[in-house]
Amino acid sequence: MKQTSTPPTLIMIFGATGDLAKRKLYPSLYQLYLKGSLEKQFAVLGIGRREWSNEQFIQHIRDSLMTASSNHDHIESFIEHCVYESHDVEDSSSYINLRNKADELDEKFNLQGNRIFYLAMAPEFFGTITDHLKSEGLTDNKGFCRLVIEKPFGHNLPSANILNDQIRQSFPEKSIYRIDHYLGKEMVQNIEVIRFANALFEPLWNSRFISNIQITSSEVLGVEERGRYYEKSGALRDMVQNHMLQMVALLAMEPPISLSTDEIRSEKVRVLRALRPVEGKDVDDYFVRGQYGPDQNGEQKGYRENSNVDPASNTETYVAGKVMIDNFRWAGVPFYIRTGKSMTVKSTKIVVQFKDIPMNLYYNKEHSLDPNLLVIHIQPDEGITLHLNAKKTAQGIDTDSVKLSYSASSVDGINTPEAYEKLLLDCILGDATNFTHWDEVRHSWSFVDKISDHWEKTKDASFPNYSAGTMGPERSDWLLEKEGFEWWPIGELDVEE
Numbered sequence: 001m002k003q004t005s006t007p008p009t010l011i012m013i014f015g016a017t018g019d020l021a022k023r024k025l026y027p028s029l030y031q032l033y034l035k036g037s038l039e040k041q042f043a044v045l046g047i048g049r050r051e052w053s054n055e056q057f058i059q060h061i062r063d064s065l066m067t068a069s070s071n072h073d074h075i076e077s078f079i080e081h082c083v084y085e086s087h088d089v090e091d092s093s094s095y096i097n098l099r100n101k102a103d104e105l106d107e108k109f110n111l112q113g114n115r116i117f118y119l120a121m122a123p124e125f126f127g128t129i130t131d132h133l134k135s136e137g138l139t140d141n142k143g144f145c146r147l148v149i150e151k152p153f154g155h156n157l158p159s160a161n162i163l164n165d166q167i168r169q170s171f172p173e174k175s176i177y178r179i180d181h182y183l184g185k186e187m188v189q190n191i192e193v194i195r196f197a198n199a200l201f202e203p204l205w206n207s208r209f210i211s212n213i214q215i216t217s218s219e220v221l222g223v224e225e226r227g228r229y230y231e232k233s234g235a236l237r238d239m240v241q242n243h244m245l246q247m248v249a250l251l252a253m254e255p256p257i258s259l260s261t262d263e264i265r266s267e268k269v270r271v272l273r274a275l276r277p278v279e280g281k282d283v284d285d286y287f288v289r290g291q292y293g294p295d296q297n298g299e300q301k302g303y304r305e306n307s308n309v310d311p312a313s314n315t316e317t318y319v320a321g322k323v324m325i326d327n328f329r330w331a332g333v334p335f336y337i338r339t340g341k342s343m344t345v346k347s348t349k350i351v352v353q354f355k356d357i358p359m360n361l362y363y364n365k366e367h368s369l370d371p372n373l374l375v376i377h378i379q380p381d382e383g384i385t386l387h388l389n390a391k392k393t394a395q396g397i398d399t400d401s402v403k404l405s406y407s408a409s410s411v412d413g414i415n416t417p418e419a420y421e422k423l424l425l426d427c428i429l430g431d432a433t434n435f436t437h438w439d440e441v442r443h444s445w446s447f448v449d450k451i452s453d454h455w456e457k458t459k460d461a462s463f464p465n466y467s468a469g470t471m472g473p474e475r476s477d478w479l480l481e482k483e484g485f486e487w488w489p490i491g492e493l494d495v496e497e
């Protein structure tokens with residue numbers, strides 16, 4: 001089935017031999033190709049350091065697609081559009097070869113000079129690459145030039161600032177597509193629709209009716225082979241600065257006056273500007289950090305036992321926090337967030353807990369009323385569930401909790417597209433709505449830096465403080481308990497199909 005058709009495009013992937021390209025980018029491009037979203041006029045120019053022949057590259061893509069896709073029928077025609085160029089991004093002299101190759105592909109596939117430069121490489125190379133793309137004339141083409149940048153965008157605000165200044169020398173903000181793959185997830189995109197397309201929710205979406213919002217993104221996997229990266233990052237920079245705060249912004253923003261990229265972004269920025277800064281000793285009241293140790297049976301190893309990890313590492317693999325938004329709508333409503341590695345379940349869920357009704361007519365000693373909840377299931381299940389109270393089917397007026405569920409996969413009957421597929425398509429179409437603007441990045445770092453500054457000054461002597469395979473350190477329960485709340489057990493809230 002043909003989706004939206006796209007303009008002719010050359011997609012230059014820097015880091016074409018790497019993990020991200022193999023696991024996400026080629027399968028996503030192939031899916032777009034299968035759906036007819038890539039016209040015949042497209043080409044992929046893969047760039048890596050290793051000296052591969054074109055045949056080796058094509059075999060690499062074939063392997064990736066054979067594993068990732070269940071439809072192998074069009075692999076051979078797809079890879080006819082893929083070409084490899086060995087190139088060290090630090091070698092200024094070889095950009096001229098790249099330019100020639102890009103021009104050749106332009107002509108061969110009639111790409112009308114449209115180019116996307118996808119930087120799927122370590123961030124230390126981003127600035128060098130963009131400098132050279134401009135100085136060697138790769139951006140002097142007659143079509144559009146877009147730059148896709150992978151995370152992490154800097155390590156803190158000062159480094160993000162430097163990086164931003166550098167890439168802005170070569171690309172204007174409107175041509176920069178900073179990836180946050182959570183913004184490509186179906187149910188993250190659905191947050192806006194649930195809020196703004198339902199008369200039922202929007203009038204209640206404020207501090208008068210909502211008592212707290214909980215966002216959990218838990219992973220079962222540990223840090224595995226990514227110790228080198230993770231040691232410098234930790235959960236706060238890896239997940240909170242980007243994905244978690246983006247979800248907070250989408251949940252908390254005011255209705256935009258239109259669905260244009262600029263209007264949505266500016267509402268998100270206003271939320272990020274309103275985040276209550278947490279610094280110094282206050283960090284210990286608002287945030288909890290954790291690091292996993294081995295599990296009770298010794299089957300799963302602890303974080304400190306991973307390769308490229310300091311055996312006395314102070315890096316957090318878990319963060320829970322209370323985020324306050326100091327504006328009129330959200331005064332006094334805590335947004336609790338938590339994310340971590342090596343936890344019990346792989347799950348991302350948002351639980352919106354409504355305030356209790358003013359007087360419970362149905363209260364008796366045996367049972368109290370459950371609060372109304374709206375659960376937004378981001379992954380692995382996708383959908384929404386509304387938890388209500390209704391009369392028990394029996395004599396009397398006893399109440400029971402009931403759930404109204406919508407499961408995206410069972411209703412729509414299709415697998416939702418992978419986040420990267422949607423984001424690549426958006427980029428080819430020139431829609432930057434689901435990418436992060438510099439202002440969002442700037443405010444997120446500013447919030448997160450104050451927390452990491454405090455943590456860097458103070459070692460956590462209790463690390464490791466949760467066992468692999470559990471829901472994090474006990475102190476994260478205290479964070480809610482002291483305010484009369486508790487984490488909703490996300491493992492038990494699955495959407496009912």
Ligand SMILES: NC(=O)C1=CN([C@@H]2O[C@H](COP(=O)(O)OP(=O)(O)OC[C@H]3O[C@@H](n4cnc5c(N)ncnc54)[C@H](OP(=O)(O)O)[C@@H]3O)[C@@H](O)[C@H]2O)C=CC1
Nearest residue numbers: 015016017018019020048049050088089120121122150151
């Ligand atoms: N992997 C993932 O799931 C995710 C990755 N990311 C981000 O994506 C980016 C890439 O990650 P990932 O694919 O895992 O990294 P890899 O280490 O697997 O790949 C790195 C790539 O960079 C290339 N490279 C390194 N140095 C040079 C150089 N001097 N000149 C040319 N090419 C070079 C490598 O080429 P060669 O091997 O030929 O030397 C390789 O293709 C990172 O920013 C990461 O943070 C973000 C989210 C998820």
Ligand SMILES: O=C1O[C@H](COP(=O)(O)O)[C@@H](O)[C@H](O)[C@H]1O
Nearest residue numbers: 151181217219238239243348379
């Ligand atoms: O960006 C990242 O996200 C993944 C989690 O993504 P998900 O789509 O599987 O929820 C995380 O594992 C990784 O550490 C982080 O860099």
